[in-house]
Amino acid sequence: MSNSNPKVWLITGSSTGFGRALAEAVLKHGDSLVATARKPEQLNELVNQYPETAKAVRLNVTNQTEVQAAVDTAIQAFGRIDVLVNNAGYGLIGALEEVSDEQIRRNFETNLFGAINMIRTVLPVMRQQKSGHIVNMSAIAGFSNELGFSIYGGAKFALEGVSEALYGEVAPLGIKVTIVEPGPFRTDFIGRSLDRAEHSMDEYQETVGKFLQFLDKINGSQPGDPDKAAQALIQVVNSDNPPLRLVLGKYAYSKFRKKIESLTAELDAWEQLAASTDFETAGAR
Template sequence: MSTWFITGCSTGLGRSLAEAVLAAGHNAVVTARDAATVQDLVDAHPTSALAVALDVTDAAQIAAAVEAAEERFDGIDVLVNNAGYGYRAAIEEGGADDVQKLFDTNFFGAVAMIKAVLPAMRARKSGAIVTISSIGARISPEGSGYYAATKAALEAMTFSLRKEVAPLGITAMTVEPGGFRTDFAGRSLTQSAEAIADYADTAGKRRIEAGTGHGTQPGDPAKAATAIIAAVESDATPSILLLGRDALQGFRGTLDSLRSETDAWASTSEDTGFDA
């Protein structure tokens, strides 16, 4: 039995993961801005689940939540940074306050959570940190530049973290899901107030009022949860876990395109050093 601390459990992948963790016999600290939205998980698993109100942009709430988890279960074995939301806008359309709020939640909130759990993990010389990213960080669709940037920042940070904590008995993994049938494209998705006509055929095609894919995504959140647990429990936890055929296809396509472009400009890259 291990103890999982999962942010953003009210809906979607976070809830599916919490359900799977509890069904597997583990303890789970299930969090949401409104703890009442996850109380049903505690009602179903009164001895192994703890519901905690948590806004990952609130330092005091983070400290209180981690303290409550450690008091109840004597420590946190796995942190899953799942809390976050989407934002669609052309780069020129993005509002400064909107973008700051997005980074505060999606990136800096995750960093704050990691810093809150690491001292105890270091003391025990064990633990796992899971960061939920998105294939968007890899393929960077038009209209999702700011969201992709938050996830790309998360990934870069997590790759460095993995190297830093490996000698301490701790692992870190990034998860890149494709399209899953969650609430991400519903209430968890926001967009800029301004729409510039010149971007109608690029970023504009991804605006919420133009979207038709919500509720028809190919990915099954329950299967994603099972895959995440298996990867964390593996003796060879990967640095990055792709979830969904669309994620795998997008990842490989991006790598192939970058490799081709890199090779085409290789001689220019190599010729930037001082002459012998």
């Protein structure tokens, strides 16, 4: 496919789901790609199809040596990195009391610290280029959380907080940041990838248990199409003014709106109390 402005992408977690769909779409679009996976042999077929523009690299985002090697491979192969997509991640379902300390830390290691590792390793490259786009895969749960997702959503909230500040820090350096917030999409997220609480407790069966049953029920028939999400991401990356937050799917869109409305209503209701805590002489910053 002819592409007047080909870009170099580095995508984490390209084995299945969003990462795989985006990897295929990017190559079809005529861009170059360093596709990464914990088991890189899963990428063989893709790379064989695009020998000139695709490279496969082993990458667990929690392993700094592999992170650095992936970035080095991209530079050796293509000389630059235009788009970093921090897609690698997975859900952890369970009430806060039900999940183990080890499950909590492992989830944050991938969903938050893995993305931070990638960003901090790619930034020197993008700063030198004076251009680049960092796309961080959050979730609608990273803006409006679900019960049972305290840790998963918590890690995504943290990723969004990091991304918001980063957006302002790197804008003057020519680097863009976009947070992606999908609702339920048909990937391996609920199936093989979902980590489930180690200690199930009766007390949470009516709440978190019901949410888990709901997830299992919709698995395979989620409304979101990862191929369409991939096209949306390519469009955003090629737009002159990409958004800080990109919501994907009608479910996420409606949840996002409801959250804004409830935040506004709560803010209005408590405005006077909030204002009353300043010194009389203090001005607003």
